[in-house]
Amino acid sequence: MDSQYKESEVCIIHHETSKEGDEIFGLKDYESWKTLLDAAKVRNYAPITDVAKDLREEEVPRIHYHRKCRSLFTMKRELKTLKRKATENITDEAGENSLPKKPTHTNTELSYSQLEENNTALCLQKLATASNQRVVLPASIKPHVFTNLAWDNIDRLEETLTGKGTSHRVNGIVVQANFYGPHLSRTDFPHIEKQKQRSVTIEDQGLEVYVAGARVGPQPLPTREHYIQETKEAALLARKKTMVWALARQTDPENQTIPSWTGFNISTRDQEPISQDIVGYLPTINSPATELNTVFEILKQLELMRKELHLETIVVVMDQALYAKAAEITWKHREWFPNILLWAAVAH
Template identity: 35%
Template sequence: MKGLVACETDGHTLLKAAEFRKDEKLLLQLRGQDLVSIEVKYHKSCYQSYVRCVTYSYQKKTEEESGIMYAPSFKKFCDEVVQRRLIDNDEVVPINVLKNIFIKMINDIEDIDASSYKNMYLKKRLKQRFGDKIKFLRPHMQKCELVMAHKESDSGGRILNITHTDSESEEDEAESQSFAAHSNSQQHEMLEMIHSAMNIHATLEKAQGVAAWPPRAEDLTIQRSRDIVPTKLFNFLAWCTGLSQDFHSQDRVDVQADVENKLLSICQDMMFLSSQGRKLTPKHLSLGMAVRHVTGSSSLIGLLNGLGHCVSHSKVLEHDTALAIQQLHGDGLPPGFCQEVFTTLVWDNNDFGEETLSGKGTTHNTNGIVIQRNLGDDTDDNDSNPSISVAVTKSKQRTLQVPPTNIIEYHGRPRHGPALSGFNVDEIFQNQGREQKIPLKKDLAFWLCKTVQVEGEECNLLPSWTGFNQKLSGSVTPPVSKIGYLPVIDASPTDKSTVNTILSRSVDIANKLSLQSIVVTMDQAIYSKAQEIRWQNEEYTQRLFYVLESFTQLCHFCLQ
């Protein structure tokens, strides 16, 4: 509890407040006494609250509420502005514009600075003076109320679908443009524009952004943008820009494919702007993340965010951190991968090469990806890996403490090569020969077409080997493979213990996908160590098949 404060003045203010409140009990003790000599004490907050009724600010507020202040200026204001412009000339003026006119009249007539005068006081005095002759309308898209004359034939309220409001704003709104319409046609045109704007504003308020947190790649696609952009907003912009003349369609209008993305981009900008960045859209999230990973420049992200094209740099960091947390909370296998489907794992080193004084202490870790062919709509969703739906609480966290990596130690043993296989090599090559008969013929045809010059032609316009086979395949296009990122191993792959951890994780992934074996792709440095470990582990030998990277295979081919 706060301590008592001794009275250090003659107590005139306290006595005046007691008289104003007619506090006879206190007056009996204070009247005719020297408050300092009798050592009057009180709490400072209680004293301020008690004497507030006799302070200048309180009296001023009371006078404003009662309509006593600025009476000469208010009379002139009612005659020249309200009566002449609003009632006689049917003007529609925002109340903050009327307030500014009133303040200027006070300064000119009474030479008083009334810049702190509130809209609520002017509104109350106008209601007391004019009653039902004027009305106050607040469109949903505006903070400032509109003041106009009230007439029985006025259909503005019906056209705008505006409800009367008695809410009083205590904020000083900035001066806005006066809506003056001296003819019925001009006023009707203005009301129609406001009506259209209000409809679009209501549509923007109902629109929903990306709800999932953290948003994943499937939440930031063009199709997802189509889903969250309201049809009414899309059609309105298509009609405004002249990209569509279909004014009778209730569904989304058809536009050219090259401009659809631009319309979706503008729609998402409007959603982002109207919500002041609270509604996240695929465009703003994906663009911010792309700029971060391509350039790493927070200044560039800040410029784009200032123009309303992407989220802020802090939001990008929050998104990136949430994705990392979700990955760490999973079971080590990305979502969406099906069981009993051929899968390939790729492991490689990832060296950042930071600049240090000694050249040591730089970052060396091991990254992996999982690749699986997309089987299309025939895949049973129940066979998909269910480990992705890990809930992450939305927070302001923008950094992440790297968790320790469990490295499986490898203890060296005497080296020995692989055991002799019992496969019949001739039978294997014979079976492969039958399967490769048609591809070999295609390669021979490609070689002949490339080497034989056609008479009369300056050059051979045959495409490359890939384009050649695509032409022969016709319209048959293989599905795009699914790619997922595996948890990072915070250790260098040059260490055999790290390679042993890679092989152990590969077997775990094969178990989760119900695969008897799985293909592991790596470069030559990891390959040599992995083979040495594999030959000494029966499970690795039976379940892991190693493949060198294509670049390494090409180098070996060129050396032979």
């Protein structure tokens, strides 16, 4: 290798678009050298990789370069493309079957086939439970505990030639406060015998058709006198807290120690311990969120969940699109879903 790259101020990269009169720079530190060396390894650039052979550990060589040369040489997007092409070339040369399609072991030394069998058994257990119950709740969700739910669309827009045939689904989550003490048991899960089954075939069952008919508006809600007084007291307390927060933030703006508005209100909550909630995922409804049939199915499942959890009322959060359709159905059929409280909010 030519020693001029080590000792003299000659650009070791010297991209063809650089000019001879450009200013020369040296390496700042070891991290700067490591970035340059990694790029050279991807590009298989011998003038730099050869320099690394003669260096001690974490030694920084005396090499120089033009700033523009280094910028082009270490461009992440181009390096990523070169890595991908190198991988494709290795695959083509070795043959399609040379690389494993699936991992053979996990970190716990469990074979992939055994992992598939375990996941299939869990799926069969859920299906067996669903044959007796219309809705399958996660095992972590307990009865007799106030429950919030949230539903939203979970579309998967696959690329198709016509733009049709993409997946439009609705997914829900259930949230409960985490509490300690004796937990009342729910229906026991059925026992699944050990077998070698690794896949499950499920028939897609269509949703019940909802006939909309003429729309019905909401009924007026009566307001009790003590509710009004409680609302006024809560609003007054909130204004006082906001005033204290605003004044505290002005004491030393340059060395700010007072948290933001949300953090301040959380830290000043009186006798309300902050704890992590329990979140469970509900089975996906394989139907577009824009259809009334889908929202009707959500409401029916909510009512069944309420009964399963032995709750007087249950709260569900939806975005504006789902909320509008759910409100339309509940206003028209008040006797069907009187104990479901709809809440329009941002669900993302």
